[in-house]
Amino acid sequence: MAEENKWKPPGDDDEDEEEVDEAAYKTVKDAVLFVVEVSPSMLTPPPPTDSKKAETDSPTSAALKCAYALMQQRIISNPNDMMGVLLYGTEKSKFNAEDEATGNLSYPHCYLLTDLDIPAAEDVKALKTLVEDEDEFRKFVVPSKESVSMANVLFCANQIFTTKAPNFSSRRLFIVTDNDDPHADEKAAKSSAAVRAKDLYDLGVLIELFPISRPDQEFDKRKFYDDIVYNQISTDPEAPAPIPGPTKASSTGDGISLLNSLLSNINSKAVARRALFSNLPLEIGPGFKISVKGFIMFKRQEPKRSCYVYLAGEKAQIATGVTTELASDTARTVEKVEIKKAYKFGGEQILFTPEEITSLRNFGDPCIRILGFKPISMLPLWANLKPATFIYPSEEDYIGSTRVFAALHAKLLSSQKMGITWFIARKNAAPVLAALYPGPESLDEHGMQVLPPGLWLIPLPYADDIRQNPEITTLIRAPEPLIDRMRLVIQQLQLPKAKYDPSKYPNPSLQWHYRILQAMALGEDLPEMPEDKTVPRYRQIDKRAGEYVLDWGRELQAQHEAWLKENSSSSGMVVGGKRAAAGGEGEDGGAKKRARVEEVDDAGMKKAFADDKVGKLTVAVLRAWLEAKGIDGKGKKGELVDRVTGFFERK
Helix, strand or coil, X not given: CCCCCCCCCXXXXXXCCCCCCHHHCCCCCEEEEEEEECCCCCCCCCCCCXXXXXXXXXXXXXXXXXXXXXXXXHHHHCCCCEEEEEEECECCCECCHHHHHHCCCCCCCEEEEEEEECCCHHHHHHHHHHHHCHHHHHHHCCECCCCCCHHHHHHHHHHXXXXXXXXXXXXXXXXXXXXXXXXXXXXXHHHHHHHHHHHHHHHCEEEEEEEEEECCEXXXXXXXXHXXXXXXXXXXXXXXXXXXXXXXXEEHHHCCHXXXXXXXXXXXXXXXXXXXXEEEEEEEECCEEEEEEEEECCCCCCCCCCCCEECCCCCCXXXXXXXXXXXXXXXXXCCHHHCCEEEEECCEEEEECHHHHHHHXXXXXXXXXXEEEEEXXXXXXXXXXCCCXXXXXXXXXXXXXXXXXXXXXXXXXXXXXXXXXXXXXXXXXXXXXXXXXXXXXXXXXXXXXXXXXXXXXXXXXXXXXXXXXXXXXXXXXXXXXXXXXXXXXXXXXXXXXXXXXXXXXXXXXXXXXHHHHHHHXXXXXXXXXXXXXXXXXXXXXXXXXXXXXXXXXXXXXXXXXXHHHHHHHXXXXXXXXXXXXXXXXXXXXXXXXXXXXCCCCHHHHHHHHHCCCHHHCCHHHHHHHXXXXXXXXXXXXXXXXXXXXXXXXXX
């Protein structure tokens, strides 16, 4: 082999299941435009408080810092997403280079700080300078004395999205303001702004409002923004849903909680939904089919795969690896048609042609076929081998699929039943027995949807997947007083609301990887280690359960001493010393123990081979038996097992 193909997973053959057609799924791209108001109230820092978490930045500064943090992350985690920052209410005006050259103001008092585009290192550095240099911030961000038309601002955003991100699946407009009624006495201006907002929604742009309450006035959406911002789901089923969160306005003294919640939502680097299969038939009965889509809802995130780079040319280029098969004796190149698959059986190599391999792996067309129904209580926890797939109806192949799917989901949920299905995800994929599990809708404390109602496909294990239980040893059951003490400890260490929330625990290894890449891309110093939220809070644990743990330790010591006294007389054990050896030999005069290797005769080894228990024998037993037969006994246990099984297979 000229070069090992490191991008190919082990055991991944060319004849494996059909590759997923990337063209069949739309690449989900996201375009976010921050629209931040600049006004005297938005530039006023919050009043000082005694709180340690009190925010000292003005709302405009805090919004720009959030935009900077978002841009930092997306330059690494979502390299194809676009982002821009538009300020309105500024003394200066800027929309594009032509306006600056000619002096014409297309959108007065609107300043396009960062154009909607894929973030570059220069854009991140420029925004960083603005948010960290107070003098530069005060010189640049100067509020206008004239009022700004919101219709003009929304039309400006419309132009940006239309020209810069016309084909993006997800386009979102984040408005940050503390003015709940910008056109209090102008009905025509309100109506015009509502029309411009409707134009944005027709374009597929979702508007998210981040209202900020002033110290002397609560933000009231009903005055103006109820006609501008309203919930609407994107028409693209694979586009990311709007960021969940309360619509309640935040107080500047609280540290602008809504903007921080936005930042925490993005900080986990959530990946948009991805379809595992599209328009797969779900066969409920003979001749009764509907169409469904399958989505990967949970997937482990890892650092993106590195690549080789060729630097000898005029510019750096990504090198593509090529694998070449060579004959071991002549070193000539072996063509693909000359290679056949072989499987070892009975000590011989059984050859298969590619056509035979394909026919062996063909179990029919991809489908989900319901075989029957069982109570949900019969699904054990250990049956979850692989992540479940979320399925949802599709009307593309079978009209009426949604109604049938909803009826099936409601019936399974009310009857606490699950379906047992025959599941083939793709062509040449191995068939799987899966449970069709009904999932209810899940809401958070704000009434926002966390998980939609639908059906889950849970792959079930085959008999070959189940391993034997470990040998049962004699266990000592803890006495009731000790269990009662531990129950108090467990009660003090419950998670909030007795529920694990993964959104609160970002992967520390992944966060550190992204920070290093970010520092290298931006030419920054080595960053500080990110906060590892998976580390236990020892002080809080000690405060809550420290005394209970000590009480449990004292009870354990007392129970242990009582157990020793009860068992010392019956077993001949001397508490506090060593038991005398048999034959009267004490600790000093006793003979040294020698490790004795148990021997297995030919009949015993043959029986172990017939019962498929050769692997359970120790290395010493295997080595002794092999050497007695004149076979090499060196190597790891797996090699010894192969030699033993090969010996009996050849007989």
